[in-house]
Structure formats: C-alpha cells, structure tokens
Amino acid sequence: MEFLQFFISGLSLGSIYAIIALGYTMVYGIAKMLNFAHGDVIMVGGYLLFTISTTMGLPVWIGITGAVVGCTALGVVIERFAYRPLRGATSLAVLITAIGVSYLLQNLALLIFGAAPKSFTSIVTMPAMTFANGALTVTGESIVTIAICIVIMIVLTLFVNKTKPGRAMHAVSEDRGAAQLMGVNVNGTIALTFAIGSALAAIAGALLCSAYPTLTPYTGAMPGIKTFVAAVFGGIGSIPGAMVGGLLLGLIESLSKAYISSEMADAIVFLVLIVVLVVKPTGIFGKKISEKV
Amino acid sequence: MKQGSRLSTMKKSTKANGITYLMLLVAFAVVQIFTATGSMTNLIKGLLVPACIYIIMAVSLNLTVGILGELSLGHAGFMCVGAFASSFFSVCMRDVITSEWVRFPIAIIIGGVVAALFGFVVGIPVLRLRGDYLAIVTLAFGEIVKNLMNVLYIGKDDSGFHFSLKSAADLGMEPDGKVIVKGALGITGTPRDSSFIVAFILVVITIFVVLNVINSRQGRAIMSIRDNRIAAESIGINITKYKLMAFVVSAFFAGIAGVLYSHNISTLTATTNNFGYNMSIMVLVYVVLGGIGNIRGSIIAAVILTVLPELLREFSDYRMLVYSLVLIFMMLFSSSPAMVNFREKLSLKTKRSKGKKAKEAV
Amino acid sequence: MALLEVKDLSIQFGGLKAVDSFYLKIEKNQLYGLIGPNGAGKTTVFNLLTGVYKPTGGEARLDGKIISGKKTADVNKMGVARTFQNIRLFNNLTVLDNVKTGLHNQTRYSLATSILKLPGYFKKEAEMDKRAMELLEVFELHNEADTLACNLPYGKQRKLEIARALATNPKLLLLDEPAAGMNPNETQELMDTIRFIRDKFDMTILLIEHDMRLVSGICEEITVLNFGQVLASGETSEVLKNPEVITAYLGE
Numbered sequence: 001m002e003f004l005q006f007f008i009s010g011l012s013l014g015s016i017y018a019i020i021a022l023g024y025t026m027v028y029g030i031a032k033m034l035n036f037a038h039g040d041v042i043m044v045g046g047y048l049l050f051t052i053s054t055t056m057g058l059p060v061w062i063g064i065t066g067a068v069v070g071c072t073a074l075g076v077v078i079e080r081f082a083y084r085p086l087r088g089a090t091s092l093a094v095l096i097t098a099i100g101v102s103y104l105l106q107n108l109a110l111l112i113f114g115a116a117p118k119s120f121t122s123i124v125t126m127p128a129m130t131f132a133n134g135a136l137t138v139t140g141e142s143i144v145t146i147a148i149c150i151v152i153m154i155v156l157t158l159f160v161n162k163t164k165p166g167r168a169m170h171a172v173s174e175d176r177g178a179a180q181l182m183g184v185n186v187n188g189t190i191a192l193t194f195a196i197g198s199a200l201a202a203i204a205g206a207l208l209c210s211a212y213p214t215l216t217p218y219t220g221a222m223p224g225i226k227t228f229v230a231a232v233f234g235g236i237g238s239i240p241g242a243m244v245g246g247l248l249l250g251l252i253e254s255l256s257k258a259y260i261s262s263e264m265a266d267a268i269v270f271l272v273l274i275v276v277l278v279v280k281p282t283g284i285f286g287k288k289i290s291e292k293v
Numbered sequence: 294m295k296q297g298s299r300l301s302t303m304k305k306s307t308k309a310n311g312i313t314y315l316m317l318l319v320a321f322a323v324v325q326i327f328t329a330t331g332s333m334t335n336l337i338k339g340l341l342v343p344a345c346i347y348i349i350m351a352v353s354l355n356l357t358v359g360i361l362g363e364l365s366l367g368h369a370g371f372m373c374v375g376a377f378a379s380s381f382f383s384v385c386m387r388d389v390i391t392s393e394w395v396r397f398p399i400a401i402i403i404g405g406v407v408a409a410l411f412g413f414v415v416g417i418p419v420l421r422l423r424g425d426y427l428a429i430v431t432l433a434f435g436e437i438v439k440n441l442m443n444v445l446y447i448g449k450d451d452s453g454f455h456f457s458l459k460s461a462a463d464l465g466m467e468p469d470g471k472v473i474v475k476g477a478l479g480i481t482g483t484p485r486d487s488s489f490i491v492a493f494i495l496v497v498i499t500i501f502v503v504l505n506v507i508n509s510r511q512g513r514a515i516m517s518i519r520d521n522r523i524a525a526e527s528i529g530i531n532i533t534k535y536k537l538m539a540f541v542v543s544a545f546f547a548g549i550a551g552v553l554y555s556h557n558i559s560t561l562t563a564t565t566n567n568f569g570y571n572m573s574i575m576v577l578v579y580v581v582l583g584g585i586g587n588i589r590g591s592i593i594a595a596v597i598l599t600v601l602p603e604l605l606r607e608f609s610d611y612r613m614l615v616y617s618l619v620l621i622f623m624m625l626f627s628s629s630p631a632m633v634n635f636r637e638k639l640s641l642k643t644k645r646s647k648g649k650k651a652k653e654a655v
Numbered sequence: 656m657a658l659l660e661v662k663d664l665s666i667q668f669g670g671l672k673a674v675d676s677f678y679l680k681i682e683k684n685q686l687y688g689l690i691g692p693n694g695a696g697k698t699t700v701f702n703l704l705t706g707v708y709k710p711t712g713g714e715a716r717l718d719g720k721i722i723s724g725k726k727t728a729d730v731n732k733m734g735v736a737r738t739f740q741n742i743r744l745f746n747n748l749t750v751l752d753n754v755k756t757g758l759h760n761q762t763r764y765s766l767a768t769s770i771l772k773l774p775g776y777f778k779k780e781a782e783m784d785k786r787a788m789e790l791l792e793v794f795e796l797h798n799e800a801d802t803l804a805c806n807l808p809y810g811k812q813r814k815l816e817i818a819r820a821l822a823t824n825p826k827l828l829l830l831d832e833p834a835a836g837m838n839p840n841e842t843q844e845l846m847d848t849i850r851f852i853r854d855k856f857d858m859t860i861l862l863i864e865h866d867m868r869l870v871s872g873i874c875e876e877i878t879v880l881n882f883g884q885v886l887a888s889g890e891t892s893e894v895l896k897n898p899e900v901i902t903a904y905l906g907e
Contacts, residue, residue: 034425082621085629091424092364093628096581099574100620107614225436225570228429261458263477267440270433277430278418305801502770509769509776510783513756517745524743527705528823529731529760538766586747 001135006258007251012142012211014250015149019204020227021234021242022156023197029173029237030193033091036098037078039224040105041198045071045205046215047109050118060123067202075198076191084187102221109217122210141211148207152200153243160239165192173237222266226253229273235286244284310504313589317500320596321493336603342557344599345492346550349499351579351591353546356503358577359586360512361539362519363420364428368547369572370435371408373563375548376555377442377474379404380483383556384473385449387484397486401495401552408548409541411438416540420533432570442563447474479562480555487557495553499546504588506542515539578620656719658683658859659827663713664703664723673699675883676713681827681876686853687861688874688891692903696883697863698740701829705737706730717827732760734826738816738833740863746805750796750815753804754787757822762786790818793855794848810841814848821856828852830862834869842866846873871895879903 020042027035045067053063082101086094126140160166168189171179180186208223209215230249234241252272257265276283324341327333350368357365379400390396419430446457450470457463461472474480506512514535517525526532555561565571579598583590602612626632661679665672674696681687689697702708704715706727715723722730745753764779791797794814799807804815813833820828833849834842846869852858864870870877871891878888881903887894894900 034429082625085625085631088630089624089628092358092362092585093624095364095425095428096577097621097624099577100617100624103574103613103617104621107617111610111614225429225432229433232426232429261444263444264440264458267437270437270440273433274418274430274437277422277426281422281426505770505772506766509766510755510759510762510764510779511766511769513748513752514759516748516752517756520745520747521743523707523727524739524745524819525756526727527731527737527739527743528757528819529728530756531728 001132002258005136006254008136008138008142010251010254011247012139012145012250013254014247015145016204016207016211016246017223017227017230017249018149018243018246019152019200019207020223021230021246022152022239023200023204024228024231025234025236025238025242026169026193027197028231030169031079031083031190033083033094034098034228035083035194035197036095036224037101037105038197038201039220039222039227040102040109041071041074041201041220042205042208042223043109043215043217043220044074044105045202046120046209046219047113047118048202049123049206049209050120050215053123054118054121064123064203064206067206068199071198071202071205072195075194075201079191079194084190102224106217106221113217115216117214117216120209120213120215122213123206124210139211141207145207145211148203149243152203153239156196156239165189169193226266226269229269232273232283233276235283238283238285241283241285306508309589310508313500313504313592314497316589316592317493317497324489337600340600340603341489342487342492342553344596345489345496346553346557347576347579347595347599348496348592349546349550349553350576351583351595352499352503352588353543353550354576355580355583355586355588355591356506356539356546357543358580359584360507360519361515361536361543363536363540364424364577365431365540365543366428366570366573366577367415367431367433367435367438368543368576369568369570370431370438371412371544371547372551372554372572373435373438373442373568374411375404375408375551376561376568377480377551377563378407378548379552380480380555380561381447381473383483383486384480387482393484393486396484397491397556400486400556401549404552404555405545405548408551409545411548412541412544413537416537416544417533420536420540432573435568435570435573439563439565439568442479442568443477445474446472446476448472477562479560481560483555483559483561485556485559487553492553495549499549500588500592502542503546506539507588511535511538578616581620582623657681658685659704659715659717659861661704661713661715661723664700664710664715665712666699666703666708667711673883674703674710677703677880677883677885679878679885679888681859681861683826683859684853684857685859685876686849686874687859688870688877689861689863689880690865690867690870690877691880691886695880697880698831699883700880701737701831701863704730704829705735731823731825734824735829736820736823736825736827737829738813738820738831740831740835742809742812742816744804744812744816744819746803748804749800750791750802750804750807751784751787751800753815753819754790754822755783757819758783758786759823761822761824787822790822793851794818809836813837813845817848817852821852821858826859828858828860830860830864832863832865834864834866839868842869845869849873867895 024035024038027033048067048070049063052058052066053060078101082097083094086097122141124140124144126144128137128139130137160169168184171182171184172186172189176186226249227246230245231242233248234245249269253265253269256268260268350372354365354368357363382403383396383400386396415434419427422430444458446461446464448455448464448466448470450467452467455464455466461475464472514530517530518532518535522532579594580591583594602609657680659679659681661677664674664677666674677700689700691697699708703710703723706725706729710723714721717734720733722733722735745756748756762779762783764775768775788797788800791800794817796811796815796818804812807815817830834845837845849860850873853860874891876889877891877894879886879894879900886903887897887900
C-alpha cells in the first residue's frame with residue numbers, strides 16, 4: 001500500500017513533467033533548438049496566476065486564463081525577438097541565447113516579486129480521497145493533474161495528426177526548406193509551436209505550484225532541466241515519447257525519494273539521463289539521425 | 294615570398310600570445326605597486342584571488358567551448374571536485390605537513406588530477422554525444438557532483454577512513470574519530486593557503502599550457518574536429534582521443550581553480566551558487582563575452598565581470614539582469630545570419646574605400 | 656598484386672541494396688574512374704572504402720590488407736585519403752594549417768613537447784611548415800597560406816582539399832567529383848593537376864566524375880555503376896561505347 005502511495009504521487013509529478021516535456025519536445029522537433037528558457041515560462045505562469053488570483057483576488061479561472069494567455073504571448077515574443085534572428089546560426093549560439101533568455105526571465109521576476117518565496121494557494125478545490133480504510137490517500141491535486149495530463153495528451157495528438165496546422169508542424173519538422181516551398185508558413189508554424197508549448201507551460205505552472213505551494217523566481221529552473229531529461233528519455237521530438245518520459249521521470253524521482261534517499265533523488269534522475277543517453281542516444285521513441293557524407 | 298608568408302604565420306600567433314603575456318605582466322605590476330603604496334582597498338584585495346579563479350575557469354572552459362567546439366555546462370562540477378579533493382587532503386595533512394609551501398603545491402596537484410580523472414571518466418561516455426545533448430549531460434554531471442557532495446560524509450579515526458552517504462552517525466566511528474566531510478555542512482578548517490602570488494602563478498601556468506596546446510599539432514587536431522568532424526576522421530585523426538584530451542586538460546584546470554577557491558574560504562560547501570550550473574553558466578558568459586575561442590578575451594572578460602559588479606554594489610540587483618541582456622544581444626550581434634551579412638558588407642565597403650584612398654594617394 | 660581489390664562489396668539500408676556485389680581492381684599508379692547516373696551508389700562506394708559505412712557483405716583490400724569495416728581514421732592511416740563531394744575544409748583554420756593538420760600522423764611529437772615547447776616542437780613544426788608549403792606550391796596556393804580556408808574561392812577550396820588529402824601520404828587517393836562546379840577552363844587545368852599528382856607523387860587515383868570530358872581525358876579504366884551494381888568495367892573508350900552504358904545514361 002505504501003508503494004502504491006508513492007507510485008501515485010510519482011504519477012502525479014510525472015504528469016506535470018509530461019506536460020512540460022511536451023512543450024520542450026514540440027519546440028525541439030520543429031525549431032531544432034533546445035529552449036532552455038522553457039522552465040522559466042512555467043515560473044512566469046505561476047506568478048501570473050498568483051498575481052491575478054491571490055494578490056488581486058479574482059476568481060481562479062480568470063487567473064488561469066490570464067496565465068495561459070500571458071505565457072502564450074511571452075513564448076511568441078521570445079521566439080520572434082530572440083530565436084528567430086538566429087535561425088541558421090550554430091546550435092551553440094542558439095543555446096547560449098536561450099540561456100540568456102532564461103536568466104532574463106528569472107531576474108525580471110526577482111526584481112518584480114523579490115526573492116522571498118510566495119505561498120501559493122492551490123487551484124484545486126477537490127478534496128483528497130482515501131481508499132482502503134485510510135491506508136491510501138490520493139490528493140485532489142493528483143487526480144486533477146493526471147486527468148488534465150490525459151486530456152492534453154489526447155487533444156494534442158488529435159491536433160498534430162488531424163488538423164492542417166498540425167500537419168504543417170510535421171512538415172516543418174521534417175524539412176523546413178521543402179515545407180516552405182510547398183507553401184507552408186514556416187515562421188507562423190514555428191511561432192504556433194512556441195505558443196502551444198508556452199500555454200502548456202502555464203498550465204504546468206499552475207499545477208506545479210498547487211502541488212508544491214512555494215513560488216520563487218527559480219521555481220521553474222529545476223523542473224525545466226528535469227523535463228528536458230524526460231523529453232530526451234522518451235526521444236526528443238516525439239509526443240508520446242515526452243509523455244512516457246515525463247511519467248517515468250516522475251516515478252523514478254518519487255520512488256527514489258521514498259526508498260533510496262530524498263537528498264539524492266535529483267542525482268539519481270540525472271544519472272538515469274546520462275545512462276539513457278549513453279546507451280540509446282535517441283531515447284525510447286527517437287529516430288536515428290545520421291549525418292550525410 | 295614563400296619564406297615571408299611562413300614567417301608572418303609564426304609571427305602572428307607568437308605576437309598575439311606575447312601581447313597576452315605582456316598584459317598579465319602589467320596587471321601583476323600594477324597590483325604590486327598598488328599594494329606597496331598602500332592604495333589598495335580591502336574590497337579590491339579580496340577580489341584578487343577570485344579574479345584569478347575566474348580567469349582560470351574561463352580560459353579552461355574556452356578550451357572546451359571555443360577550441361573543441363563542444364558546449365559544456367558542467368565546468369563548475371570539475372571545480373567542485375577539485376575543491377573538495379584538495380580541501381580533504383589539506384585538512385587531513387594539516388598537522389602532518391606543517392609547511393604550506395609543501396602542502397599547498399601537493400593540494401593543487403591533487404585537486405587538478407582528481408578533476409582530470411573525473412573529466413576522463415565522464416568524458417568517455419559523454420563525448421560520444423553531440424551539441425545540445427552534450428550540453429545537457431554535462432549539466433547533469435555538474436548537478437550530480439554538487440548533489441553527492443551534499444550527502445557525502447567522510448570521517449577518520451584510528452582504524453582509518455569511514456564513508457557514508459547518509460549521516461555522520463552512520464559512519465560508525467570510534468568516539469575519538471573526527472568527521473572531515475560533513476555532508477551539507479561541507480568541510481571546515483581548510484588552511485587558507487591561497488594567496489594572490491600563488492593564484493597569479495597558476496593563472497600564468499594555465500594560460501601558458503592552454504596557448505601552447507592550441508598552437509600545436511594536438512591543438513590543430515582538436516580544432517579540426519570542431520570545424521569538420523568527418524573531414525578530420527578522413528585524414529586520420531582519432532576523434533575520441535583528441536576530444537578527450539581537450540576535455541581532460543580543461544577539467545584539470547577547473548580543478549585547480551577549485552583548489553584556489555577552497556583554500557581561500559574557511560568553510561567549503563557545495564551550493565547552487567558556487568558549484569551549481571549557475572556557476573557553469575556564469576563562466577560561460579565570460580567565455581562568450583570575451584569571444585568564443587579567444588583566450589585573451591576570456592581573461593579580460595573574467596576580470597572585468599568579477600571587479601565591475603563589486604564596484605557597482607548599489608546596482609547589484611540589476612547585475613544579473615544586465616548580464617542576461619548582454620548575453621542575448623552579444624549572441625544576436627555575433628551570430629545572427631542577418632548581422633553576419635551586414636558586417637561582411639560593411640567590412641567590404643571599408644576595404645574598398647581604403648583601396649580607393651590608396652589609389653588616390655598614388 | 657593489385658593495389659586495391661574489392662570483392663562482393665555490399666551494403667543494405669533497410670530493404671534497399673544501395674551497393675550490391677561491387678567489385679573493382681586498381682593497379683598501382685593507375686588513374687581510375689567510377690561513373691554512373693545520379694543515385695547509382697558511387698559516393699556510397701567511397702564511404703564503404705573509407706570506413707564511413709560498414710559493409711553488410713564483401714571486402715576491400717589495400718595492398719592485400721583488409722580496409723573495409725575499419726574505422727575511418729584507421730583506413731586513412733593504412734593509406735587511403737579522400738575528398739568530399741560537398742567540400743569539407745577546416746574553415747576556421749588557415750590554408751597552411753589545413754595542410755598541416757593533414758600531416759598530423761606524418762610528423763609526430765608528444766603533448767608534453769607541445770605544452771613545454773621543448774626543442775622538438777620547433778624542429779618538427781618547421782619540418783611541417785616546409786612540407787606543407789611544398790604541397791601548397793604544387794596547387795599554387797602558397798600565396799594564400801595565411802588566408803582562412805573559408806575565404807578561399809570555390810576552385811581553390813577544391814584544390815586545398817586535395818592538398819590536405821595528399822598530406823596524409825596516401826597510397827590511394829579518392830576524389831569525389833573534383834570538377835563539380837568548375838567551368839571548362841578550370842576543368843582542363845584540374846585534369847593537368849590530377850595527371851601531375853599521379854606522376855609527381857607516384858599516386859594511384861580513383862575518382863567519381865560526371866564530366867565525361869574529364870573522365871575520357873584522364874582515366875585509363877572505368878567502372879560504371881547503375882542501381883548499386885556494376886554495369887560494365889574496363890578500358891575507358893571501350894566501356895563508353897557499350898550500348899548498355901549508353902542506355903543507362905540516356906534512357907531507352
């Protein structure tokens with residue numbers, strides 16, 4: 001029963017990771033860049049929700065809408081002004097820029113909100129459920145998180161496979177030049193991908209801060225890096241891969257906290273990343289890409 | 294003609310290196326003069342060793358990022374390893390080797406070698422990866438090292454050393470045993486052996502070694518891998534060997550920077566700010582701002598960015614904000630295809646107008 | 656014994672047989688052409704010979720020693736050097752350093768020698784400079800020794816790539832479309848250079864080329880590849896008269 005408890009909390013954490021990893025993987029698949037600032041968009045989402053709902057006292061749904069809209073706009077702006085001018089530059093240049101954007105967001109938040117952690121009120125009003133005469137408690141946050149994750153997964157898969165913009169994403173990811181020649185609006189598609197990824201990050205931010213109710217300018221940094229691990233784990237660029245990778249990562253973290261050492265949980269997560277990449281550099285669902293000679 | 298052009302190649306790199314050494318010499322002289330005349334404030338005095346540490350970090354990271362062309366985000370991890378290994382040695386040997394002129398050099402070598410060994414062990418699997426993957430895995434490595442140092446306990450009693458990853462009590466030592474590495478509390482009582490003179494000598498050694506490697510057969514092999522891996526293989530260059538060579542040398546000097554760091558403070562702990570990826574990224578900022586692959590640039594950037602923020606204390610809230618903006622604009626300016634084109638056109642124009650002027654003069 | 660002997664060399668990508676039972680025999684000092692329509696598998700053969708791909712069947716021997724399946728760097732050390740269809744230079748190194756990098760395994764000194772700048776460093780570097788300048792003079796690139804490779808005009812980049820390959824002191828030189836993108840004058844000049852290399856360095860050369868004037872002008876023998884298989888091989892003028900070869904090129 002104890003194991004089940006940890007398993008469910010791992011699944012819930014993993015669902016949050018999965019939602020963030022989806023954003024990572026879509027951006028990587030289409031723009032071919034590692035958006036280091038993705039984690040910090042989560043933090044921005046958290047602060048937007050906090051400002052609207054807690055500071056201004058508006059209803060939660062307005063807060064969530066505000067966070068999603070705000071992050072979407074932020075994602076598009078970042079892409080337009082920091083990443084688009086670098087299209088065609090080396091991946092080193094793009095990655096360093098992304099690191100710069102990440103620092104910029106963190107330090108803006110630090111200036112505006114200060115370093116002191118904000119205590120976040122959970123957006124989930126659903127009470128915890130107990131099973132097996134109280135031996136197993138599942139929090140409302142866990143249930144909502146897992147449910148939202150499943151919905152997002154289904155909607156996103158349908159969107160990417162069944163709609164015209166979704167197919168455009170496929171095309172751009174496969175061959176940017178050819179997609180452009182076939183009349184696909186490449187810039188628009190990439191911007192759309194950033195918009196979707198950032199909207200997902202806002203949702204993840206709301207869920208993350210509900211489950212772990214302290215918010216600081218660095219809240220997003222660690223989950224951001226860990227979810228990159230998740231995306232790589234599943235095979236970067238693959239949507240089901242991000243999902244599976246996120247869930248696995250949550251489980252590994254939760255179970256190693258429970259059974260090995262809570263201080264070493266992060267080290268174990270990163271060790272898993274190194275092992276996965278060394279054994280199978282393309283991840284579980286990844287495609288093999290080799291350079292043409 | 295043939296002789297002339299060959300001489301000029303030799304001259305170019307020798308001259309550039311000469312300027313770098315001269316710059317160091319002048320900096321050293323200035324510091325000595327200010328110290329002798331007593332016009333050195335305590336604030337600046339306290340910054341001398343850190344500035345040297347950052348120079349060593351930036352120059353050694355530039356070997357990986359600029360010369361080998363692989364982005365490492367785990368450089369602070371090697372610094373951490375060097376700091377802890379050497380501090381452990383110095384604390385243990387404090388009473389055995391009393392002369393710091395014997396103990397400190399040994400500590401420096403231990404810190405460098407242990408970091409280099411880590412570089413070797415980490416490098417073998419990691420260097421098979423490319424680009425973004427390599428960056429993120431080195432970041433993961435740095436975090437693992439920092440994390441492990443926070444849970445590592447080492448004690449010493451009559452029966453020898455005891456290790457634990459749980460707690461001091463778990464070491465199971467005799468009552469007279471002494472805990473040396475105390476998990477998140479780190480190592481206390483490292484002798485403060487770091488001084489500006491030693492730090493400066495280490496800076497010179499680092500630069501000397503890195504510049505000499507760059508201007509050698511091995512350096513060309515490393516740069517050829519950066520420029521075109523497939524072509525490098527096709528002319529018989531052992532990719533793994535030379536990647537590893539650059540990575541290990543880079544880790545060695547990061548370890549030495551760690552030794553200077555740990556012997557400059559009384560309590561050594563591994564936190565997000567000193568050995569986390571924040572530090573790795575900070576050093577990366579120095580490298581990028583100084584110019585990727587430009588050793589002299591790294592030195593200047595490290596010094597300016599260590600000293601300037603301290604002098605502008607009142608703006609310290611904005612420091613990181615400005616850093617991040619500078620980082621973004623530097624990259625946009627130096628790497629965006631539009632800017633590169635623009636600059637090429639500009640340089641063509643100036644060349645042409647120069648040519649015209651030359652003709653007119655005739 | 657032939658310098659290069661290839662038997663049954665094959666590689667399969669998934670279900671596709673990109674090269675199937677390829678065979679070839681090149682004598683020392685020969686100038687040999689490998690031709691065929693686009694996508695016939697010519698570059699794949701080069702990649703198999705230089706260890707970029709591991710064959711799924713067959714073998715290639717240089718001077719009797721197996722080179723197929725070995726690592727690219729090792730194949731080069733055994734005596735095979737190549738150029739690439741899309742030029743691959745070390746763009747941020749000077750022209751001179753590009754060639755000196757080619758000399759990497761010819762003139763050696765240790766890392767300790769480099770770090771401490773021992774006398775050996777200066778002696779060996781001077782040796783390398785001399786050797787590299789000699790090679791650059793062959794290709795009339797000696798006046799651009801200090802130029803960055805990326806700043807050379809296209810034709811000179813191709814020449815530099817050949818110079819770099821020759822610096823590794825190979826027994827066999829593989830040229831992948833050396834005349835691509837050249838005008839007739841440049842091609843003529845290139846033909847002279849290739850002949851000159853063969854004679855001066857006593858070199859054996861295998862080249863892929865689409866320019867039939869170049870092929871019939873300098874290659875003594877050729878092999879025609881079509882859909883990954885050898886369609887014909889033998890003396891150049893004979894093979895080019897072969898009706899099957901003409902059909903493969905021009906269609907029915």
